[in-house]
Amino acid sequence: MGLQDVKKHMNSVRRDFSDQPFDESQSDNNPFIQYAKWFNEAVKASVLDPYAACVSTVDSHGQPSSRMVYIRDIIEDSFVFYTNYNSTKAKNIKQNNLGSFTIFWGELERQIQIKGTIEKVSSEISDAYFNARPRESQLGAWASNQSSILKDRNQLIDRLNEFTKQFEGKQVTRPNHWGGYRLIPFEIEFWQGRPSRLHDRIVYRKVNNQWEKNRLSP
Numbered sequence: 001m002g003l004q005d006v007k008k009h010m011n012s013v014r015r016d017f018s019d020q021p022f023d024e025s026q027s028d029n030n031p032f033i034q035y036a037k038w039f040n041e042a043v044k045a046s047v048l049d050p051y052a053a054c055v056s057t058v059d060s061h062g063q064p065s066s067r068m069v070y071i072r073d074i075i076e077d078s079f080v081f082y083t084n085y086n087s088t089k090a091k092n093i094k095q096n097n098l099g100s101f102t103i104f105w106g107e108l109e110r111q112i113q114i115k116g117t118i119e120k121v122s123s124e125i126s127d128a129y130f131n132a133r134p135r136e137s138q139l140g141a142w143a144s145n146q147s148s149i150l151k152d153r154n155q156l157i158d159r160l161n162e163f164t165k166q167f168e169g170k171q172v173t174r175p176n177h178w179g180g181y182r183l184i185p186f187e188i189e190f191w192q193g194r195p196s197r198l199h200d201r202i203v204y205r206k207v208n209n210q211w212e213k214n215r216l217s218p
Contacts, residue, residue, distance in 0.1 A: 109193030126179035
């Protein structure tokens with residue numbers, strides 16, 4: 001398929017959404033409980049990686065950047081993910097701690113958008129998660145200088161082999177440059193696809209430390 005075929009496909013292939021309602025009476029007053037309900041339904045529907053989310057950050061020049069991560073925990077009304085502290089996303093967070101998650105479960109025609117501030121979790125939380133990871137993933141955290149330029153893949157493999165030997169017969173400890181962040185939301189929107197693009201959107205916004213729930217126009 002060439003570029004012109006791609007453009008034609010984009011502009012000609014259409015489908016409508018199923019008639020699965022989602023209104024105020026069906027949504028819990030607590031967005032975290034509502035998230036849990038939808039997450040459970042995503043698991044039952046065998047959605048691939050239901051914990052996957054696109055995290056968006058902005059650098060000091062206002063340039064947004066988005067990439068996929070895994071949400072690995074929910075603590076103190078916040079969503080936790082892990083990364084290299086020298087990565088582009090970590091540098092962005094240091095410059096501007098506002099960020100967002102976008103979760104898309106296409107099989108259920110659902111999307112969740114979560115906006116908030118991002119901060120590091122404690123070293124104890126990062127240690128506990130790192131220690132529970134497969135050993136190969138632990139070694140990978142040492143081997144990868146995330147977002148830095150590589151000469152070729154062999155350079156990465158050589159670093160992996162180096163740390164494999166270094167930790168041979170030993171516990172792999174968490175590197176100081178790797179750990180967790182938590183996104184503390186002040187807005188969470190649940191989107192349910194509906195026919196004729198008249199989608200259902202329920203948004204929760206935190207006002208005076210309380211969640212207010214409203215319906216948005218599609």
